[in-house]
Every structure is written in C-alpha cells, then in structure tokens.
Amino acid sequence: MDLQGIGAVVAAGAALVSVLVGHRHVKAAIQTAEATYRSAVDAARTQGLNEHNQWRRTVRREAYAALLQAVLNHTDHAGKVFSQGAEDPRRAQDVFAASEPLATDMSHKKFVVRLEGPDEVSTAAQALIAAAEELMDVCRVWAVSQLARSLLDDRAAVYPQEVERVRDITAAFRVEGYWSLIGTPQMPDEANAMLGELRPLMRRIDVSLAYMGYLCTSQSATAYGDAGHALNSAIGEFITEARMALDEEA
Template identity: 25%
Template sequence: MGAVLVAAVGIPATILVGRWQTRAALRSAEATGQAGIAQAEATYRSALDQAAAQTTAAHEQWRRGIRRDAWAAFLLAVEDAVSSGHSALNGTDEDLPALRRTMRTTLVVLELEGPPPVVEAAKLLRLKCNDYLELVNGDLLASRAWHALESAAQEERENLSGNAATPVHDAQAALSTLASLMHGVRDAAGGQDFALWGLDPNEEPEAVYERIEQTHTAAAAALAACPAVSAAQARTLLHDAAHGGRFEMGRQAHDSLEFLDQARAAFLEAARAQLDTTR
C-alpha cells in the first residue's frame, strides 16, 4: 500500500518536472529563435545600409564625373576661342562667332550641372573672353578700314601726278592730325611734355577740348567726302584714330588677356575646391 502511494505521488511529480523542462526548453528555443531573428534583421539592415552607401557613393562619383566633363568642355571652348582670337590677329581666317556660340552652349550645360560657385566663376571667365574677342573684332575691322583707305591712296598715287589734294589725301591727313592730337593729350596727362606734340602747356583744358572737337569734326567731314570708304569704315577709322590706333589696341588687348588669365585661375580654383569637397 505504501509503495503504491509513493508511486502515485511520484507520477505527478515526474509529469511536473517534465513540463517544467519542456517549458524551459521552449523558452530557450524561443530566446534562441528571437536572437537569430534579431541577428538576421541586423545583418539585413547592415546589407541594406551598405548597399545604400555604395549606391550613394556611386551616384556621387557619377555626378562628379559629369560635372568635371562639363567644366572641362567649357574651359576647352574658352581656350579655343582665345587661341582663335590670337590667330585672327595674325591674319588667319577664324569663325569667331561660331566659337562664341560653342562657348555659350558649354556654359549652359555647366549652369545646369552647377554648383553655384563654379557657375559664377564660369560666367566671369566667359565675360572676360568675350571682352577680348570684342577687341580682336575691333582690331580686325580697323585693319580692314585702314587697308581700304591705303589701297585707295595707292590707286590715287598711280593715277594722279603732283601733290594735288584729293579726298583720300585729305582724309588721311585729317585722321593723322586727330591721332597725333589724342596721343599728345594722353601723354601729357601721363606727365610727358605737351610741347612734344605741339601743345601749349599753358593752354586751358577747355581750349584743348575745343581743339579735339574741331579736329574730330574735320576728320569726320573729310571721311564723309571720301568715296573710297564706306560710312561704317569711316566710323571705325574715326574711333581708331581718336583712341590711339594700333598702339592703344595692343595695350587694351594685353590688359584684357591679363584679366582673362585671372578669371581662368579663379574658375580653376572654384572647380578644384568643389572636387576636393566631394571626394
């Protein structure tokens, strides 16, 4: 009887111990499963983050390459325009308007790609390049106008005898007088002797201005009476004589190229700074 009772008590105890063990095993398995799931989720998130970082880096690298290509294309267009300007001054036939359009096109692409600091530097560089090309174009127009006047004078010398005054002769003389007067005024303003140019050092500024106006008017009238040059050529010749001719044009071109070099350096600095910050 006692053995039976002990056995009866032992059976529920065994069952309870088994249940406890089963629950413990389930809890352990659940904890292990949750830890595995958490690890899997962490691995998945890490993979996503790494993929996103790689995608972002690849996009940034691609964008940097696109920008660099746009900047290089613009800079090369500027270099081509300046080089063609040099060639045009040396007598080579260059399509300067087409080069300016190319420069404008590459600037538009650059404006789309940015960033603002590089865009602003590019706009300044294009402006300075156009200033230089305007001087080149002015020099070419003046050269052609002077050549037309000289050709007319040469034809007159071949067909006329003596030193008779002619419209071409009068126009050349009037332009020479205007150019000499303007040279004198500029040099005197720079500290040189008025007398070197036939100017009175005691002459009042108003009197000098009146002489300039009279000389300019006389030159304009002489050109208007000269059928060998067109109205456009006459305007060019007057402007050229009044502003120092070839010497002044050369000085302006030198200054313009210096400004252009400074703008180019500023553009390169802005571009390099941007590349450095996006590495």
C-alpha cells in the same frame, strides 16, 4: 498525486523550459538577423552615396574641362583674327565669321557649368566667358581697322586730298572720343560738322562709312596684350574655384 501524474507535470515543465529557451534563441537569431540587415542596408546606402558623389564629381570635372577647352578654342581663333588683320585684312571678316560656331559652343559649355554649379564656379565661368569675348572683340576691331586703313591706302593714289582729310577727321574723333558721342546731346557742334564733312568724302572715295568707326576706335597691340592678360587671370580664377569644388566632393 501518483508517480504517473508527477511524471507528466515534470515532462510538461521540461517542455515549457525548452520552449522558453528556444524562444530566446529565436529572438536572439532575429535580432542578429535584423542587425545584420541594418548593417547591410547602411553599407549599401553609404556605398550608393559614395558612388553618386563620385559620379557627380566626374560629371562636374568633365563639364569644367569642356568649358576650358571651348574657351581655348575660341581664344586661339581670336589670335588668328588678330594675325589676319596684319597679314591680309581683306580676309579678316571671313576668319572672324568662322569663330561663330566656336562662340556658340563656348556659350553652351558655360550653361552646362552653370547647371552643375556650385555658384562660385558658375560665377567664375561667366567671368571667363566675358574675358574670352572681350579678347575676340579686341582682335576683330583691330582686324577691321586694318582693313579700313588698307582701303584708304588703296584710294590714296587717286584721291590723295580726300584720303588725307578722312585721316585727319578720324584721328580727331579717336583722340577726342567723339565717335561714342554720335547721336547724343553731348556731341559738340565741331564734331557734328566734321561728321557732316566725312560722309560725302567717304562716298566720293567709295569706302563704307561703317569702317570709320573702327578707325576711330582702333584697338592697338597693347589692348590685345591687356585682353590676353585679363583672360589668363580669368582662367586662373576659374581653375582655382573648380579645384575647390571638386576637392569638397572627393
């Protein structure tokens, strides 16, 4: 081979080496780019997941707080119903009627919490609503029973004997628990006889027999205190479960 041929071979070899080296550089650059891309994707995925978790935690926290506020609004009004029963029982039913939108709002907030979960918080929310509704029921029974007493007091001057007998019968029904047995086979003959006497007495003094149910099952201030204690316990349990759920997402 002459010198020209040898030079061509050497040049070709050098070119091949250059290509191979360049290929390695390109491959390394591609691998570096791929690693950088994967790292960026992982970082974006992690950031997105963190942002989603933070958003979900915020949504849940707002739902929990909204339910607590709705419960407090409802139970604060229950206190007004109770007070109205003592101050002016004739307006108690109107005050109670004003609680209906608050009860609806409370129920709506409960379902939002049930949707958001988790199950432990949802269960605590249902117990909380039940305690709030029980408090309102106690207050309403108290207020209407006070109205019934007020109506009897009004009639006492004109119908003293009839009113006294009504009071005796309702007291007996309350002590013996007869009112809850009306319409059942467990209702004793003695109670049926008193109920038969009570109906014409109530018509005579012009007071609805429906009020007598509240006299016979009248709630006391003690019942109000017990219901308030149960509500506070339910609030505490709900807050505990809510905090645990939020801490798990922090």
